Amino acid sequence: MLVNGLPSASISPKDRGLNYGDGVFRTLLVRQGRPHSWSRHYLKLQQDCAALQLDCPTSETLLSDIAALSATAPNGVAKIVVTRGDGQRGYAISATQTPVRVVTLNPIPVFEDIHYTSGIKLHRCRLKLGHQTRLAGIKHLNRLENVLAATECAEAALPEGLLEDEDGYLVSGTRSNLFFIRGRTLYTPDLSRCGVAGVQRERVMDWAKEHGVECKVAQMHFEEMLRAEEIFMVNSVFGLWPVGQVASYKRSEHPTSWKIQEWLNDENN
Amino acid sequence: MLVNGLPSASISPKDRGLNYGDGVFRTLLVRQGRPHSWSRHYLKLQQDCAALQLDCPTSETLLSDIAALSATAPNGVAKIVVTRGDGQRGYAISATQTPVRVVTLNPIPVFEDIHYTSGIKLHRCRLKLGHQTRLAGIKHLNRLENVLAATECAEAALPEGLLEDEDGYLVSGTRSNLFFIRGRTLYTPDLSRCGVAGVQRERVMDWAKEHGVECKVAQMHFEEMLRAEEIFMVNSVFGLWPVGQVASYKRSEHPTSWKIQEWLNDENN
Numbered sequence: 001m002l003v004n005g006l007p008s009a010s011i012s013p014k015d016r017g018l019n020y021g022d023g024v025f026r027t028l029l030v031r032q033g034r035p036h037s038w039s040r041h042y043l044k045l046q047q048d049c050a051a052l053q054l055d056c057p058t059s060e061t062l063l064s065d066i067a068a069l070s071a072t073a074p075n076g077v078a079k080i081v082v083t084r085g086d087g088q089r090g091y092a093i094s095a096t097q098t099p100v101r102v103v104t105l106n107p108i109p110v111f112e113d114i115h116y117t118s119g120i121k122l123h124r125c126r127l128k129l130g131h132q133t134r135l136a137g138i139k140h141l142n143r144l145e146n147v148l149a150a151t152e153c154a155e156a157a158l159p160e161g162l163l164e165d166e167d168g169y170l171v172s173g174t175r176s177n178l179f180f181i182r183g184r185t186l187y188t189p190d191l192s193r194c195g196v197a198g199v200q201r202e203r204v205m206d207w208a209k210e211h212g213v214e215c216k217v218a219q220m221h222f223e224e225m226l227r228a229e230e231i232f233m234v235n236s237v238f239g240l241w242p243v244g245q246v247a248s249y250k251r252s253e254h255p256t257s258w259k260i261q262e263w264l265n266d267e268n269n
Numbered sequence: 270m271l272v273n274g275l276p277s278a279s280i281s282p283k284d285r286g287l288n289y290g291d292g293v294f295r296t297l298l299v300r301q302g303r304p305h306s307w308s309r310h311y312l313k314l315q316q317d318c319a320a321l322q323l324d325c326p327t328s329e330t331l332l333s334d335i336a337a338l339s340a341t342a343p344n345g346v347a348k349i350v351v352t353r354g355d356g357q358r359g360y361a362i363s364a365t366q367t368p369v370r371v372v373t374l375n376p377i378p379v380f381e382d383i384h385y386t387s388g389i390k391l392h393r394c395r396l397k398l399g400h401q402t403r404l405a406g407i408k409h410l411n412r413l414e415n416v417l418a419a420t421e422c423a424e425a426a427l428p429e430g431l432l433e434d435e436d437g438y439l440v441s442g443t444r445s446n447l448f449f450i451r452g453r454t455l456y457t458p459d460l461s462r463c464g465v466a467g468v469q470r471e472r473v474m475d476w477a478k479e480h481g482v483e484c485k486v487a488q489m490h491f492e493e494m495l496r497a498e499e500i501f502m503v504n505s506v507f508g509l510w511p512v513g514q515v516a517s518y519k520r521s522e523h524p525t526s527w528k529i530q531e532w533l534n535d536e537n538n
Contacts, residue, residue, distance in 0.1 A: 010279030
């Protein structure tokens with residue numbers, strides 16, 4: 001673990017990341033020392049920092065941190081946290097800030113093969129996401145909704161959960177983005193009021209473009225999803241998991257999802 | 270500053286308080302070494318911890334921390350942060366948790382006299398609060414909405430801002446609760462969908478009970494507030510500030526607010 005580039009296992013208890021969740025983060029795969037989809041992750045980090053008026057570390061700085069950590073462990077999941085650093089008491093952002101970056105590298109989790117083949121059983125979360133257009137899409141450190149939703153999944157012993165918003169529209173997984181396929185069209189929820197727009201979601205949209213498949217970003221209800229031929233969840237760590245079961249929906253064959261899965265696994269895409 | 274009772278200026282970067290805002294906090298006045306309204310603050314801390322399935326430190330433990338800190342500085346603003354501590358990667362709450370408590374004592378800020386007498390000018394925040402019934406009322410560490418709102422106030426050079434929710438209902442200040450008076454009735458916004466229910470808000474309700482004044486907790490619009498005879502904001506640090514101006518509303522005399530202000534200043538109430 002590196003804090004501002006130095007081996008350290010501590011940050012200040014006055015850090016605004018701790019006190020207010022005032023910061024952003026990224027989670028990404030590192031293989032053979034190479035961070036997967038780096039340019040996309042860095043662009044998203046820059047955009048998220050800008051949305052919170054937070055100074056973003058340079059790409060070189062972060063790549064150097066990751067290189068230092070992966071010298072001894074070439075494969076892992078890198079987590080980058082950027083906070084607004086030490087703050088005087090009070091919520092307001094002051095003109096001067098000294099952001100803190102924390103970069104960690106953890107072992108790549110091992111998931112069950114069946115999650116990738118016949119697919120996962122998806123928990124439908126009771127927690128409904130609130131709306132906040134000023135924070136929607138951003139991977140910020142205010143993640144209590146995800147904590148509560150993921151705890152529901154753990155209690156149900158299911159690997160991922162489906163999140164809807166307070167108006168009943170589909171949003172995402174607790175730590176992933178959602179897609180479904182009907183006919184020749186790919187659908188994914190609109191994230192302008194809540195949810196996190198992940199890098200893997202962008203990559204799936206690129207797959208669609210490359211393959212002449214229309215991708216519709218829309219406000220949709222749970223029932224519309226159940227009429228899909230295929231449903232799948234994506235994130236930067238597990239890649240793509242087809243959904244084998246959710247409510248009355250059941251599938252064991254996911255031909256298009258498997259193709260996208262393979263495409264996503266190729267780091268050159 | 271004490272971390273788990275020990276003088277320390279560091280916490281783990283793996284702390285769930287930092288990574289997810291997974292924790293709660295309290296801010297309260299300490300005078301002559303005595304924490305103001307302690308039993309109320311501790312009860313609220315217990316309730317907030319329970320709502321997040323977080324183990325709450327005992328009252329004795331926290332009082333001992335505050336006593337240690339106030340030995341050298343008897344007057345100050347104590348801040349208590351309780352987080353779920355170090356976490357393995359992943360949002361879900363695990364069965365075993367080792368909460369971390371951070372107790373700090375800072376100097377009491379000095380506010381302008383005019384805030385207490387003729388009152389403050391209130392900024393009407395452009396940011397509208399989102400709804401989350403599972404987190405409403407709790408003083409948790411996900412405070413990015415407050416950060417954005419307070420930054421608006423700082424930019425407007427005004428001491429406090431008014432927050433409404435996405436449906437246009439009144440909620441609170443950025444760091445305080447809101448009351449207004451019409452006739453013989455006190456009004457304060459319903460906080461079941463967003464906002465923080467502070468200890469000072471409870472004390473104002475107790476004042477009302479003690480003085481035979483009805484206090485209505487309701488969903489109300491900005492325009493209803495403008496028809497009030499008096500408007501005021503309360504929190505545990507500044508006490509009570511009458512509102513002298515907001516939009517078309519202007520008042521310099523606040524007879525009932527001043528009475529409540531005096532009552533709140535008495536630590537025995």
